[in-house]
Amino acid sequence: MRITKRTNIAFLILMYCAIHHDRLVTKSEIAARCNTSESHLAQVINHLAQFGYLRTQRGRAGGLTLARPMADIGVGEVFRRFEAPGAIVECLGDIDKSCPLVAACRLRHALADAAEAFHAHLDRLTLADLVCGNPALVDIIAPQACVGKA
């Protein structure tokens, strides 16, 4: 099982904006620094703005910035918004009801409970936990920046 590229890019954008929390950043600089296409970024930025994680400012001096303090952006919450709705781990019964056992299968419930345990772990973390005191990340994204507690 893999997280989608969309989810991956969403976290990448949020981490980038968190490290540069003192200024507006541009889509093109994230694309250049993070090895991602601008078209991929554009879609995800729209969603991040709709969900209230980013504030975007149009125009020549425009750009992106976090819409909330990084400590208020939950990793589990972002993860759930970007991954497919419903169960994190779907079986054939969840997908298309093609499994004949669907009405009685305890595996489905076991997977749903295990997915809850997965989410509960991510729910303990915020964007600040991913970024703050992580000099190696800062070195990659912004060698000159210095990120303290947000």
Place this chain on the structure above:
Amino acid sequence: MRITKRTNIAFLILMYCAIHHDRLVTKSEIAARCNTSESHLAQVINHLAQFGYLRTQRGRAGGLTLARPMADIGVGEVFRRFEAPGAIVECLGDIDKSCPLVAACRLRHALADAAEAFHAHLDRLTLADLVCGNPALVDIIAPQACVGKA
């Protein structure tokens, strides 16, 4: 994220064999009852036998049976064997190192820890927990059978 069809079929075969634990079952009856192709079943049966979950007997009177008591077949263990090796939830950094943050990204570790929580939940269950005292499942798979504790 979805479990693979292979994993789904593996559990379906194990549950079928568990309900019919008092006799050999055939590939064709599982295919007919469980809405699955025989070719799909054949591959998964081979793996289940290699992993020591099934015993197969060739010949006209041959068939499949569980190689261990159902209470000794761990759900988490089967799940791990059939899903891709490594992290249950892979990010781009895990897959092809295309993410530039890979060396410093705490999201990878958070996902790995969350996956551990996921597995820990499944590790508490055995095949017996999926099958025993589940009359609705028995009704679907084998209306005449009666499954008690194995």
